[in-house]
Amino acid sequence: MHPDKLKQLASQVLTLEAQAITQLIARIDDRFVHACELMLHCQGRIVVLGIGKSGHIGGKIAATLASTGTPAFFVHPAEAGHGDMGMITAQDVVVALSNSGETDEILTLLPLIKRLGVPLIALTGNPGSAMATMADVHLDVSVAQEACPLGLAPTSSTTATLAMGDALAVALLEARGFTAEDFARSHPGGRLGRRLLLLIDEVMHTGEQMPRSKPDDVLKDALLEMSRKGLGTTVVVDGDEQVLGVFTDGDLRRTLDRQVDVHTARVAEVMTHPCKTIAPGTLAAEALQMMQQYRINALPVVNSAGKLAGVLNMHDLLRAGVL
Template sequence: MDISGKKILASAAAVLTTEARAIQALAARLDGAFVATVGRILDCDGHVIVTGMGKSGHIGHKIAATLASTGTPAFFVHPAEASHGDLGMIRREDVLLALSNSGETEEVLRLLPVIKRLGIYLIAMTGRPDSTLARHADRHLDTSVDQEACPLGLAPTASTSAQLALGDALAVALLEARGFTAEDFARSHPGGKLGRQLLLTIREVMHGEDELPRVEDSAPVAEAIFEMTRSRLGLCAVVSATGSLVGIVTDGDLRRHAETLADIRSQHVASIMSRDPRTVHADELAAVAVEIMQHHRVQGLLVTDEEDRLVGALNFQDLLQAGVV
């Protein structure tokens, strides 16, 4: 079938407009039921159990994952599997969030007698406030839409977008009510980039004192070059006779002074070093080092402890390898 690019774009735009309208309409319908739902989940001593069939089930999986990663313990239970043993995963202290656009999904309705008998609090998210599921729920969240984005009016499109958006709204409202922070989020995502940015400290990625390239300010430039070659960090700390930090020599310093270096075996490091080098504390987050390096356009930093004693060094490559960048 031959279809023009203009018609394809018009069709896609119509879908996005329809779904955006459906989501926008949810905001106007938010009421006390939503507030009460948030309050009940906050008071829950167990988990939020999310269930749903078909497309609603796929949305339910995502809602459960979002809740769990933002401070509300939650997981998904397939309603068909629940009738064959998985109901044992649901406890009296839990809250059940059931998704069904029609509110008449057989596999979900089959759970109602057991849920009521156990006294489990039921929140229904449906597109029909008069449906069986909505009428038997303790709270109902209305996700009805005027029309689906599917031109046949068959495939769940705007309705599932509404479910997903309301699930996100619920998760964020709970997040804010709990005072959930970025650090809390990182603790539940330790393997992700965000977790590394928010949890990894400089001490964990830096090269320690035994690997730290350093020379005294009276040492010849050749010695600094040797230290830089040994460490492969692209820098060398310069200290005084008493061990206090007085400067730094980098690859850039060597290039800038290349024409004036008469004899690297006799010329002192102090003549080419950069004074008052930028440093970062070992217990700062590694992300802080990234920010400093990018802001000042440097490739490495010297690391100090809480008493400003030199304890290590790191370069941009270390941060890349640690996955912080």
């Protein structure tokens, strides 16, 4: 097949799936609000059901809900019919997925779900289906056309269902006041966890590791302090450890351009002041964002009394896996 034809087919798929998602916007109505209210008031867990491709989408929706503050898990309908139905309690809410709305394995479970008094939210592509009729809330995720040229493989329909699941999860996240710190507690492992959990206190340099200079120090001595500590900066402090400014590699280049005598000039004459600082207890990810925003490689960590508590360097964040 010619490369241009492959590109054309791929573009058609993306266009059809984008249209399927766009068409959902008009369906965000009181039924969507009711579904959110049922899930917000749930005293147990959100139980997501689906089979085949809808099952894969259901697993992703359950995972997204769980990671954004709404406890949820996925149950395979066929397994539920052979014992796993015991995982569903009267305190739960069931979210059932089926493009046809007539999936036998799910329909078999609905009378039992109703008998428990469990609220049922159905996401289907058929508002007249049995699942839609039996549901407490039906969310229409029907699509005009599958992206599959045969019109058979679930493509646009699964994309639309996944997008509606994301809409539910994010709406619930906002309604619960879910914060970045809450998100971090759900993602303690890997790079994401480090970005969200690591505090600068755990990686900053303290005590004798901090490069410090007095405002009356000659520039030569400040340069020696920078070299000894190897952080590309020295923090200028007074006798009470109050931060007055910083002298950095960048300041050195600007100083040399001015042909200042490093043997006689005082560091107070060439330091950057006031300088950017950060407070202890700040997330390392926030420190990284600040460094990138202001294009700096080091930050003095200053406590509420204005005193130097530590020095943070970009390389510390790199070693910690924050970047």
